[in-house]
Amino acid sequence: MRSFRRILAVVDPTSDMxxxxxxxxxxxxxxxxxxxxxxxxxxxxxxDIAIDHESAAESFSDATxxxxxxxxEKLAESLRATGLxxxxxxxxxxxxxxxILEAAGRLGADLIVKDTHYHTAISRALFTNTDWSLIRESKIPLWLVKKNEDFSKKPRIIVAVDLAQQQDAVSSMDEFLLQAGxxxxxxxxxxxxxxxxxxLMPMLGSAATWAVKPKRLPLEELRSELRTGRAEALDVLAGGQGISAEYRLLKAGSIVDTLPGTAIEIDASLLVIGAIGSAGTSPQRIGSTAEAVLDHVPCDLLILRPPGGH
Incomplete structure (x- = not known):
């Protein structure tokens, strides 16, 4: 991830925050x-108004x-006074x-910054939501702001990595995210x-699906083996980026269940998470992990795609 040179800040004109x-x-x-x-x-x-009163509708939109x-401009004036x-x-x-995406492309922005607020499950199900759409479709870094704080406090940044799969795309994404972090x-x-x-549970479910005869599985042994393997993989990946052992966080459970609590525990300012897709991938699947944790983590989110990612 290169340095940011052009930043697009999305403003809600109806809000004072x-x-x-x-x-x-x-x-x-x-x-x-x-x-x-x-x-x-x-x-x-x-x-509807424009059907019978086109000029009135245009006048209203122009005035708005x-x-x-x-x-x-009022917001910009105070920022320009600081030298920006x-x-x-x-x-x-x-x-x-x-x-937003068209403006970012037209301006050559390399970062979009936008406020985000709590979304209930029903609002997501019933209404088109800008945050979800940006997560799925933005090809440039997207910073969703939850914490109303500046950078005078040294931020604690979490990078979420996926060690479960061995595909080159996943491994490359993990390295890209840590480098960006x-x-x-x-x-x-x-x-x-x-x-x-x-x-462990999704793996057990998959194994049970293919089992010819049901059998009792050694859960503790399997869990221990899985933890050992993931710990070794995390040590290699994070250690290669110079992250010391005390800052490598390995948790048992789903990312949705464990990540929000971890963010609270360390008072995180930012979570860096990846969105990866390929040609033909459904837009609904891109950024699915980010979407799953968006409502639950208390810190900002930075969603990234690797160079050349779709």
């Missing part, structure tokens, strides 16, 4: 990056955009996540942790 802008500004200062404040606006009921642009290079952009667009840690003067969770 701008923790995402604050975080993006802090990153822009650290990396001496250009910062763009971006807002996407759209009111679906104007589609001007108001949003003024709000962005800040520009503003507001658009009228039917798809919020689509407009190291770069962030150096830039932000933080502390880096390598995290891995191993879960």
């Amino acid at each position: 701008h923790s995402g802008v604050r975080k993006a500004a802090g990153l822009a200062k650290v990396y001496q990056a250009e910062l763009t404040l971006f807002a996407s606006c759209y009111y679906s009921y104007l589609t 955009l001007k108001d949003v642009e003024l709000r962005l 290079n800040v520009s503003c952009n507001a658009e009228w667009h039917r798809s919020r996540h689509g407009s 190291q770069e962030l840690t150096r830039a932000l003067h933080g502390r880096l942790y390598a995290f891995h969770a191993f879960d």
Whole structure:
């Protein structure tokens, strides 16, 4: 992961809380990056109005955009006073996540920073959600902000690695994530942790499916063997990145059950997690781990794809 040079901060014009802008500004200062404040606006009921009153709908959308642009400029002024290079952009667009991705591509952004808030299961099931869509579709790093804090406090950064599979893509992704974590840690003067969770239950379920005759399995022996194997793999991977043993976190259980508690335990500021897909992969499957923990971890999330990843 190279240094960030152009950062796109997504602004909610209806909110007075701008923790995402604050975080993006802090990153822009650290990396001496250009910062763009971006807002996407759209009111679906104007589609019905436009059928009979097209000019009225256009006037309303123009007035709304001007108001949003003024709000962005007000935010930008205070940031420029600190020496940052800040520009503003507001658009009228039917798809919020689509407009964010288009703006990021048009501006050549190498990082998107956005506030995220708690999502209930029902809201996810019933409504299109910008966060989920960005996780699945963004090809550039996506920083979802949960903690309203700056970088005056040295951040504790967790990188979640997947040691369960031996495919080259997974191994390469683990190394890429740890390298990115190291770069962030150096830039932000933080502390880096390598995290891995191993879960015996899915493996037992798979074995039971293929068993000709049911048999009693030596659970403790299997669990011990699995822990030993994963500990060795984590030592090799994290040790190769210079992460000392005390900062290698190995937990028994699913990542959804163990990662949030670990983040609370060490007072983590940021979780770095990977999204990996291939040609033909369903967008719903890309970033599935990030989606599963998004609501539960108390810290920011940085979702990365490896160079050339889809």
